[in-house]
Amino acid sequence: MKVLLCLALCGVLAFAGSIRRAEFDAHTVLSEIDQHPFGNALVSLIAVHLSTNGPLEEIVVLLNQLRAGLTKSQEEDDENNRTNQASCEENIRNFQNQISTLTAQRNENIKLRDITQASLNVAEKDLRETINALNLNQQRLTQGQAQRDQEHNEYTNALAEHQQGIKALDGAIQLLNHLQSGTSFIQLKKRFERVTAELLETQKNSRNGHLYSCLLYTS
Numbered sequence: 001m002k003v004l005l006c007l008a009l010c011g012v013l014a015f016a017g018s019i020r021r022a023e024f025d026a027h028t029v030l031s032e033i034d035q036h037p038f039g040n041a042l043v044s045l046i047a048v049h050l051s052t053n054g055p056l057e058e059i060v061v062l063l064n065q066l067r068a069g070l071t072k073s074q075e076e077d078d079e080n081n082r083t084n085q086a087s088c089e090e091n092i093r094n095f096q097n098q099i100s101t102l103t104a105q106r107n108e109n110i111k112l113r114d115i116t117q118a119s120l121n122v123a124e125k126d127l128r129e130t131i132n133a134l135n136l137n138q139q140r141l142t143q144g145q146a147q148r149d150q151e152h153n154e155y156t157n158a159l160a161e162h163q164q165g166i167k168a169l170d171g172a173i174q175l176l177n178h179l180q181s182g183t184s185f186i187q188l189k190k191r192f193e194r195v196t197a198e199l200l201e202t203q204k205n206s207r208n209g210h211l212y213s214c215l216l217y218t219s
Helices: 002-016 026-035 039-053 055-181 189-205
Strands: none
Touching: 055 189
16 A cells, blocks of 8 residues: 555656656656655655554645645746846846947047057157256356346446546646647646546556557657
8 A cells, every 4th residue: 555655656656746757667766766755755654644544635635735835936936037138138238248349448548548549648758858957048148147247347337447548548648738729738747647547547448449549648
């Protein structure tokens, strides 16, 4: 009786899809079922049920309920799997799109970096040239200021010489005018000596002292 019940159990399990074989050996199947924790528990349950002389229909009802539960659970798992597969495929497409977008952005950033680096190199070169030009202009400015100061000093000295010469010549001209007007030399002697001394001093200090040679003589 136990063997027949187990054979019936094998038929139910095969129909439920747990054991998918077109042909099978009953003893082999029973051995496989008994080795599995769930199968062993099920066979033990059937054995206990038979030992109490319980009706076989109760086991069949129990197996049908178990089959229905497993079928429903499998259907739910299949639906969850389809949902998860669809979600994963959508996520994969989104990630692929993001990867494509980020890759394009990376390539653009690399191009921009290269352009910026090239511009930076040009700017640094221009900066170095500008600094060199600035230093050169500063050097020229310093030299120009020194030359300006030197020329200004020369101008100041020349101006002083010219003013001194003009003053001495004005005195000589006035002296000659007095002589032409009939004033005696004796009356103008001191003035003549003063004018002569001024002309000699002017000749000594002037860079154009040779111009006064025709006016001066020594006895």
